[in-house]
Amino acid sequence: MSTLFTQADPGMNLQLTARILLAAFCAVQGLATIILDLNRTHAAHPQWLGHARFHVVWQTLTAAVLAIIEVSLLWSAGPLLSERFYLVAILASAPMAGFFGALASRRIYGGTLSDPGGIPPVRFEFAGRERQIDMNLVAEIAGIITVALLVALYRFA
Secondary structure, X not given: OOHHHOOOOHHHHHHHHHHHHHHHHHHHHHHHHHHHHOOOOOOOOOOOOHXXXXXXXXXXXXXXXXXXXXXXXXXXXXXXXXXXXXXXXHHHHHHHHHHHHHHHOHHHHOOOOOOOOOOOOEEEEEOOEEEEEOHHHHHHHHHHHHHHHHHHHXXXX
16 A cells, blocks of 8 residues: 555644545536536526537536646645645635626626526525525535635644
8 A cells, every 4th residue: 555545644644635535526526517517407408598508518618627637736746735735725616716706796697596497496494484595506605615624624634
């Protein structure tokens, strides 16, 4: 077994764990974008304009390429391991920052979180009123929290 996985220092083992989990996060982020966006609810949505489809495929493939770069940065041999970890954390956060920017400015460009042909928001009752929450929002909040926790794990190991 490689010495990479047999470090005696517990801090190094926590840093390794953080690297493994961040790599998994990045891979899931890239794959989930492909699965969720290259289908009838987005790229093949029958009511979307061709140019909108082009943009969603462009965004999806960019996220996939970014995930490959991120995982490569985490696992390639060489110097600056800590710096590469933090760079990957920043790169993994970039699509989430873009999501929140799009969310905050959606009234300017007439955007919505979902549409009738897509994935509907989850509906639930709270305080006697029906509420709804978009699962994209839930996923992006969970993603930001996950990256922040992995950075804390790595930094304070």
